[in-house]
Amino acid sequence: MITENSRLAHASLANDRFANVRFANARVGIPAAARTATGAVTRRTASLAATLVGFATLLGNAPAIAGDTLTILHTNDFHSRVEPINKYDGPCAAEDNEAGACFGGWARLVSSIDAARDRDPNALLVDGGDQFQGSLFYTYYKGKVAAEMMNALGYDGMTVGNHEFDDGPEVLRGFMDAVEFPVLMSNADVSAEPALANKLAKSAVVERDGERYGLIGLTTEDTSELASPGPNVIFTDSVEAVQGEVEQLTADGVDRIIVLSHSGFRVDQVVAAAVDGIDVIVGGHSNTFLSNTDESAAGPYPLMVGDTAIVQAYAYGKYLGELSVTFDDAGKVVEATGEPIIIDGQVVENEAVVSRLVELAKPLDEIRNKVVAESGDLIDGNREVCRVRECPMGNLVADAMLERVSDQGIDIALMNSGGIRASIDKGEITMGEVLTVLPFQNTLATFEISGADLLVALENGVSQVEEVQGRFPQVAGMTYSFDAAKPASEGRISDVMIAKDGEYQPLDPAATYGVVSNNYVRGGGDGYDVFADKADNVYDYGPNLEDVVADYLVANAPYAPMTDGRIVAE
Numbered sequence: 001m002i003t004e005n006s007r008l009a010h011a012s013l014a015n016d017r018f019a020n021v022r023f024a025n026a027r028v029g030i031p032a033a034a035r036t037a038t039g040a041v042t043r044r045t046a047s048l049a050a051t052l053v054g055f056a057t058l059l060g061n062a063p064a065i066a067g068d069t070l071t072i073l074h075t076n077d078f079h080s081r082v083e084p085i086n087k088y089d090g091p092c093a094a095e096d097n098e099a100g101a102c103f104g105g106w107a108r109l110v111s112s113i114d115a116a117r118d119r120d121p122n123a124l125l126v127d128g129g130d131q132f133q134g135s136l137f138y139t140y141y142k143g144k145v146a147a148e149m150m151n152a153l154g155y156d157g158m159t160v161g162n163h164e165f166d167d168g169p170e171v172l173r174g175f176m177d178a179v180e181f182p183v184l185m186s187n188a189d190v191s192a193e194p195a196l197a198n199k200l201a202k203s204a205v206v207e208r209d210g211e212r213y214g215l216i217g218l219t220t221e222d223t224s225e226l227a228s229p230g231p232n233v234i235f236t237d238s239v240e241a242v243q244g245e246v247e248q249l250t251a252d253g254v255d256r257i258i259v260l261s262h263s264g265f266r267v268d269q270v271v272a273a274a275v276d277g278i279d280v281i282v283g284g285h286s287n288t289f290l291s292n293t294d295e296s297a298a299g300p301y302p303l304m305v306g307d308t309a310i311v312q313a314y315a316y317g318k319y320l321g322e323l324s325v326t327f328d329d330a331g332k333v334v335e336a337t338g339e340p341i342i343i344d345g346q347v348v349e350n351e352a353v354v355s356r357l358v359e360l361a362k363p364l365d366e367i368r369n370k371v372v373a374e375s376g377d378l379i380d381g382n383r384e385v386c387r388v389r390e391c392p393m394g395n396l397v398a399d400a401m402l403e404r405v406s407d408q409g410i411d412i413a414l415m416n417s418g419g420i421r422a423s424i425d426k427g428e429i430t431m432g433e434v435l436t437v438l439p440f441q442n443t444l445a446t447f448e449i450s451g452a453d454l455l456v457a458l459e460n461g462v463s464q465v466e467e468v469q470g471r472f473p474q475v476a477g478m479t480y481s482f483d484a485a486k487p488a489s490e491g492r493i494s495d496v497m498i499a500k501d502g503e504y505q506p507l508d509p510a511a512t513y514g515v516v517s518n519n520y521v522r523g524g525g526d527g528y529d530v531f532a533d534k535a536d537n538v539y540d541y542g543p544n545l546e547d548v549v550a551d552y553l554v555a556n557a558p559y560a561p562m563t564d565g566r567i568v569a570e
């Protein structure tokens, strides 16, 4: 009942919230008819007592000042995971879902948000960006499914993630036209981009219980390198952009400021320290898990930097962030507490959403059946081959990875053969076949590392070759030899040559190399700890691997599978 009411309030507020949106170069005219709904909000104070009981139960202590506490529910880096995920954030099989072994998905997210709104019907729901990209629901529908889901869940605001630009400004605009809440980005000049000018605002004001809250969007400054915003979107300094918006909002009498930031946990701390007047930063982009109870967390929830509370809730809809913020009369944070809520198999899936997803999934078979390219021969991806020596599928995947980012200062590609799950036979290649080879929804990860550390990585790669392990490195842009007769991790690797400007040169231990791998290996998977510990300029969230390989096959059709002696077994 409470949830129902708050939904209605959400829906009726949409226009009013848009009316308060601030643009880069002009105030938007406010149609008088649009400003009618605020009365619906204040009506909800009746449920305040119930809210307080809810908090006391949840947090074990009563909030300091009644009515001055705001609950912020938040998600980030959802990446189109509308269906349940497994513990590796990839697709979860139906039988595992039945058994309660899956996480997340739209049908569980709605249940978690409903439960949170039972605790506080006035809760704000916001997103830290990167709803786009990551499953066939995005590939097929682009932003449409994300818009439908976020409208149904009653989001109050969102910032633009770099992946929201993956298909250019027009697709982002289509998404913005479909959603009933503000999508924000303060640190860019979009006035020269027709799809976004006078549409993509820097900040917006939302109301709760008679209080006004300023939302400011912030997007990673290197989005032009990570996605496709086009030449007309000019990114600017984050600190200056946010400071400017804070000052404008404060001048308008809005002193409760929430930054929705798709900039990563590190930048969020810099912004919090450098900008005066931010109360809360709801983050994204670095998929950072913060918690007060889980030892694997990157920090406490929230992390306080001065008076600013920073939160983020991992990624892929596995958690719903729930932060309770108490403000004093001057709009300063006096207390911020909470914990991300895990959305695991215990959370009941909403039946209506499950049915809707079945319907939405029907056309996805079209993608799986779509012929993307053809191969002149078998592309051998057999694990018995690819985990012990150079193999045609390893070369295809590594070559595709390298070509995708070779204009970003990347010299070599390294792919764990364990990420290669199948062969592709001669003839037509469907997207379904590519997905069978690369089913993990892994993303391209780029980084820099020293020649010496790269050697350590290669030693790890061949350290278990006699056990046919998935760490065996398939490569591009380089060649190497290995001798499995030598002791593991003690000089099996020799003759490493790296292609620089088309010419192969011996690996220089002191030099720095640009590497592309997948996010799993970059994070230390398959024993590649050295990448987790020593890599610099890391970016783990590039395009999905299966899309990169499909694009490469299209560009090189008919594809001629090959080995060329880049890996020599002595």
Ligand SMILES: [Zn+2]
Pocket (backbone or CB within 6 Å): 130, 161, 162, 163, 262, 284, 285, 286, 541
């Ligand atoms: Zn991102």
